[in-house]
Amino acid sequence: MNLAALALLVSSFMAGSSYPGVAVAITRGDEVVAVQGFGHDSAGAPITGHTKMAIASVSKSFTALAVRQLADAGKIDLDRPVFDSRVTPRQLLAHKSGISDRTLPEKSLTQPNSPAEAVDRAREALRSAEPDGQFRYTNTNYHLAARLVEIASGESFDAYLAKHVFQPLGMTETVAIDVTPRDLPADFRRGYGYAYGISVPLNEPDRFVAGSDGVVTTAADMAKWLAAQPSLAPRDGMGWQQDSQGQLRHSGIWFTATAGQLLTKSGYGIAVMSTSGVTLGNEGTYALENGIADVLDGETPPEPSSYRLPIDLVLAALTLLSIGLCVRALRRPRRFPRAWQVLRFVPLGVLLALPTLLGLLYGGGRDITFFQLAHYSLPLVVWLGVSSVMNISVAVVRWRR
Structure with missing residues (x-):
């Protein structure tokens, strides 16, 4: 692997896109290839492989794994409707429940404090939901999936992930939270907003994120997660999405952070986390993930650009x-x-x-x-x-x- 080419690509991307800090994890099969940090956090400390960062909706792949674990144990039936509705766990995980941000505006409504409260908030939307096979992305699906994990396991969702997902994989620096910014770890440094060419440290707005986008981790731990994917990654559309090239991936956006993970056809796993939030003209790390994949495959990536x-x-x-x-x-x-x-x-x-x-x-x-x-x-x-x-x-x- 050409580490110099990787560093040049990431540095160029950061400069062009005004990203103050980026962390990268790369694996091939079940082997860790590289873990590296670039830039600094909002406190001025260098980003390292052990800097806690938000992965936003990349968290959904962890939730999907938890549901599949319980399904394998016979505690969840993926095709049996739940919560007195016509919606099944499989449909929740595939964003085909019939629920959308239009039927339940999850950010505008009063934010719940727990997965149980999230289910209560979604009762009406669940009753009227008509699963029709159409893909409608909404965090609500994964809020409800988090509650399924709690009901089936008898543990809180965050505790279940810690005991049955993070610990078995050796992800000792990773936690899951319910509400931002309230539950963020003490050693987590807030990310950045952006305006007029200036990156400004900001707190993430008050949002319920359990199940949907509440995992906080490090590049070192994401390397362990990626290394486990040859035996874990689903091909059924649950928690991951296929891009136009048939690669499995998932992106994540907070208002103060962006992230993404990618499994390439050549066998590489790539995770990218940044301290810069989603803005008009910046939809995350998708292009950087693709550029890193090109470098790993010995190809010349497109010149990084940002609007x-x-x-x-x-x-x-x-x-x-x-x-x-x-x-x-x-x-x-x-x-x-x-x-x-x-x-x-x-x-x-x-x-x-x-x-x-x-x-x-x-x-x-x-x-x-x-x-x-x-x-x-x-x-x-x-x-x-x-x-x-x-x-x-x-x-x-x-x-x-």
Whole structure:
């Protein structure tokens, strides 16, 4: 393996994408090939193979393993409906339960504190869910799967993972939590948000993450996890997803962290974790995982590229343009038909509808709150907010005149 080429690729990706810290684990078969950290955390300490980092929705593969363990033990029937619904555990794990962020907006609703409370919150959605074989990604499916583990095992979900998954694999630095940021380990350093070319340390918003995206681990432990996959990784779509090349993988995004894991056709396992959250123009470590796979296979990876900064600069320019146009309109009032003045309320309407619009047009129907939206793209919120205030001011002044 060419470690120099790997280091150059990761460093180039970090520089182009404004990632302050990245950790990488690589295996081949059941052997660990490399564990390495790059950059620093939000406290300024170097990222190492033992730095605790969030893997976000990569956690779902751990939940799926727990369910399959209990199914193998005869304690869960993967094809028997659960929670007084028509939904089966297999459908939950494959995101084919009929539940979606549209039927249960899991981020906008009051956050539960435990898998049991998550089931209570989902009762109505479960009763009306009609599994139709369609893939609809939502964290709710895995919140419910975590509760299945508790019911079948008689243990809390986090304790079950610790005893039956982490400990057997020697993952001594790994924990599972229920709620962010409340339950994060004391030695976990918060990740970063991003705006206008600047990475800023932020706390992860208050979210329920048990079963869906609550595993906190290290690159060293992820290497142990990947090394175990030749005997563990499912081919049934539960907890992993197949990409266009038939490779098994899963990505993960927090608002303050991103991660991904990949099993290549050539036998490599790759895990990448970063301290930079999902933003407009940055959807995670997918491209870096592919680039590392190319290096491992002796191929030349594409030059790393990112649209984070260009997008934010465009939004900054639009913000300044909106201010300039509105100031000019206030200084040089003109009379327009009243119907035209209504258009000045369009930015406000777009701002109010933005969480829904973003979910429908960009996130595949995913749910997001205004507070989380500011984490995702502060420049977008600022542009629409400033434009709304300025345009309403112009409309009011002209109405009074």
